[in-house]
Amino acid sequence: MAFNGRGSNFYLKMLASEIGNTINKAASNRAKGWYTPFMAAASRAIAERIPLVDFVLEVRDARIPLSSECELLTNHLASSRRIIVMNKMDLANRSQLKDWIKYFEHRNCISYGLNSHNKENVKKFLNFLQAQIKGLKNIDHSCSTITMMMVGIPNVGKSALANSLHQVGRISAAEKGKLKHAKVSPHPGETKDIISMKIASHPNIYVMDTPSILPPQILDTEVCCKLALTGAISDCLISEKELAQYFLAILNFSDEYKKWEKLSTLENDRSCIDHKEECSSSRQPDMKRERQNFTDHTQV
Numbered sequence: 001m002a003f004n005g006r007g008s009n010f011y012l013k014m015l016a017s018e019i020g021n022t023i024n025k026a027a028s029n030r031a032k033g034w035y036t037p038f039m040a041a042a043s044r045a046i047a048e049r050i051p052l053v054d055f056v057l058e059v060r061d062a063r064i065p066l067s068s069e070c071e072l073l074t075n076h077l078a079s080s081r082r083i084i085v086m087n088k089m090d091l092a093n094r095s096q097l098k099d100w101i102k103y104f105e106h107r108n109c110i111s112y113g114l115n116s117h118n119k120e121n122v123k124k125f126l127n128f129l130q131a132q133i134k135g136l137k138n139i140d141h142s143c144s145t146i147t148m149m150m151v152g153i154p155n156v157g158k159s160a161l162a163n164s165l166h167q168v169g170r171i172s173a174a175e176k177g178k179l180k181h182a183k184v185s186p187h188p189g190e191t192k193d194i195i196s197m198k199i200a201s202h203p204n205i206y207v208m209d210t211p212s213i214l215p216p217q218i219l220d221t222e223v224c225c226k227l228a229l230t231g232a233i234s235d236c237l238i239s240e241k242e243l244a245q246y247f248l249a250i251l252n253f254s255d256e257y258k259k260w261e262k263l264s265t266l267e268n269d270r271s272c273i274d275h276k277e278e279c280s281s282s283r284q285p286d287m288k289r290e291r292q293n294f295t296d297h298t299q300v
């Protein structure tokens, strides 16, 4: 199906609305949905701790930095204490990530793009965090304890980041010998406890990994679809076929696809030429020379 401009937008919105409504309907079933009594309790526990920590590291998915916002933090926190971490940047478009960093900068938000699986990246991030702490006034940098709480929607990589920070952490050899490990899993909602890990000394910095949180319903159906596509919402709430259809629709209307479309047109021209060559390979030698010229011409 080919859609352009407004037509494509309408088609995407229509698909998103169908899929989003199906997901929300399935999620309203207590046994299947994400908003379990456990998530409700975790949201309350996190909300209670927000005023007590020095920084909140809001972990988002770098592929969808707006849709993966943690609703609990909206209007809940001074922007100087909130650091937006766009994790999984290895899966995101680099130049778009730069634009997102500028976007957050314009809104006076501190943001950082990161790949939690890359040690060098995580070390740089730790430097960045220590620089933020240096900027804090009224603390004794040699003996204070700084606490940072990792907060976010499911499956964005909070536990992976907590583990990596703990592993590269500037802590004593004795502490290195007793490293903790938060559970990392490709399935959303696997973290069940709030655990604290030391990531630096002088001052001591502790990072807390927390269970994932989401609101009971996701009213914006496009957001809902994007969360399902990136794995924040369990795949048992929607069929793979419907999700794939939405993904292909996004892909079809993207600028990236238009580049591929051009290439595939070129490729079709070429295979048409190859086909002609094959069909006429038994013809006269002078005809062959003509074809050769035609092929050279089209390849320029």
Ligand SMILES: Nc1nc2c(ncn2[C@@H]2O[C@H](COP(=O)(O)OP(=O)(O)OP(=O)(O)O)[C@@H](O)[C@H]2O)c(=O)[nH]1
Binding pocket: 087, 088, 089, 090, 091, 114, 115, 116, 117, 152, 153, 154, 155, 156, 157, 158, 159, 160, 161, 183, 184, 185, 186, 187, 188, 189, 190, 191, 210, 211, 212
């Ligand atoms: N490609 C890539 N994958 C990552 C990155 N960080 C985490 N992951 C993967 O994302 C999945 C989820 O990571 P977790 O650390 O369990 O995510 P979480 O936010 O703690 O998940 P919950 O259990 O819902 O709290 C795992 O398969 C990780 O290996 C990253 O920077 N890049």
